[in-house]
Amino acid sequence: MRIRDLHPNIKIRLVTDFFITLTQMAIFPFMAIYFSSHLGAALAGILLMANVIVSILAGLLSGYLSDHLGRKKIIVIAEVIQVASLLVMTLANSPLLTSVWLTYIMFLFSNVSSSIIGPVVNAMIVDVSTEKERTFIYGIGYWLGNISIAAGAALGGLLFEEHRFILFGLFLLVSVASLIIMIFFIEESLHIPSSGKSSPKLNFSQNYGKVLQDRRFMLFTLATILVMSLEFQLDKYIAVRLKDEFHASLFNFEITGIRMFSIIMLINTIVIVLLTLQVSKWLSQFDKKKVLTIGIVVYTLSFSILSMSNSFLIIVIMAFLFTLGELIYSPVKQTVLAGIIDDQSRASYMAVDSLSYNVAMLLGSLGLTLGAIVPPNGMAVLYLCLGLAGMLCYRAAIKQTGTTNKQADVSI
Structure with a gap:
């Protein structure tokens, strides 16, 4: 099994996920410290819990919509949200402006975007791979993911405290590049059968009731x-x-x-x-x-x-x-x-x-x-x-x- 034999969607996601994870790990693990130092530990804990809850709901909604509307459309929408939130977050930590609350709101949207993308990308990988390929694919992804996590954490430890503007700007550039790649190079992987053969569409609660x-x-x-x-x-x-x-x-x-x-x-x-x-x-x-x-x-x-x-x-x-x-x-x-x-x-x-x-x-x-x-x-x-x-x-x-x-x- 060789990487060049994999579907283009998978090769693209392996590369883009590496850089996105690297930049995220240079920022996100340190946000709890950032919010605690500015808003207090108690309030920061509540805000981060709210962030997790909203992200969970976003992930469930994205899974449902992706199975009905297609993978690429949902990924592109989420990438647009990511770019917009990071643009504002970068400005809110720039020499021109410092705003903790604006940073939190955009941090929330950024996490929502990541939660939307996660299940859809995982489904896309299954769409375009065979059972024999998947152990190799997940092994490569696991390897690259851990390297990016370690490198990102080291980068964040060096730069986050005094150079957040640079880190947020770096994350923004990576996300813009990822958005462009998603629009022009990723192929739709969900092939919905013709109406005569398709299963009845389920609403949100019925859909997840079936899963449960x-x-x-x-x-x-x-x-x-x-x-x-x-x-x-x-x-x-x-x-x-x-x-x-x-x-x-x-x-x-x-x-x-x-x-x-x-x-x-x-x-x-x-x-x-x-x-x-x-x-x-x-x-x-x-x-x-x-x-x-x-x-x-x-x-x-x-x-x-x-x-x-x-x-x-x-x-x-x-x-x-x-x-x-x-x-x-x-x-x-x-x-x-x-x-x-x-x-x-x-x-x-x-x-x-x-x-x-x-x-x-x-x-x-x-x-x-x-x-x-x-x-x-x-x-x-x-x-x-x-x-x-x-x-x-x-x-x-x-x-x-x-x-x-x-x-x-x-x-x-």
Whole structure:
């Protein structure tokens, strides 16, 4: 499998997503600090929660509209919103004007745009790819995404505090270029059947009612929530526990809990950059159900041990193993998802799948609170239960795909 053999839409999105993610990660992770410093932590928290809620609703609406109106039209509209919001946001942080509230409103619109684009692009990838190509595609996307996240976070850390105008301007230029590419080079991928063969059009509530009644998909969504909730423990409970409990010395160099957490993140980034493509290519020859199971088991056990170990060597090994487990299961999970969703409602399914990450993030926050009263070995058992329950739900969802013609492509 080679990148040049992929559909032009996919090649374009891989490139544009890399630069968009890079610029977003140079800005968005620091906005909570920005709003807290100007408006206070309490108000900033409320505003950011409102931002998440509006973004969720926007994603659901975009999924519904995309399945009825087409992919390209919705993407272009969202890109126009993105360019307009970033233009105003850049002006609101320029030498000519400084406005926190204008920045927040445009930040809200920018997030809405990203939430609209996400499910539609995911559906478009499924539209123009085969089941055999998807593990490779998602592996490449995962690799590029993590590189752009790391590079963007580093860029933001250097420039955000004193050079926001430059960062917002950079994001604006990238978004303008992306809009032009979407208009002139992206092809429409949704081919709506003639009226004589098309299914009856459902309204918004009926559309998502149908998705929620899809038992295998909801099992898959529950599995995603359970497994992804472990990832959101890393920068919450595990980071806090290391800060409070971990201390080591290596060659007379003091390693605090915070430094240990930074080492974990560094290992994670290095392993992803060096091994993603090789692991993805190697695993493509094996049965996907077994690959998914092995990946989640490795991932879960590593997090369980990270939640209670204070040994430098063990933590380093677990950091490598949980990243390896993620490399194994993540692209396969996306491939399986593409195979079990309804062809007529792909963007709607992808919009609901996106919600699972918000729920998992909430569980990550709850884990931090629970960790205040539950000892580390108790948290380790909890993580083990979450991961293994997620693995069983994935297997149950996959098992139910063997009875239809469409799902024969993913009889794994």
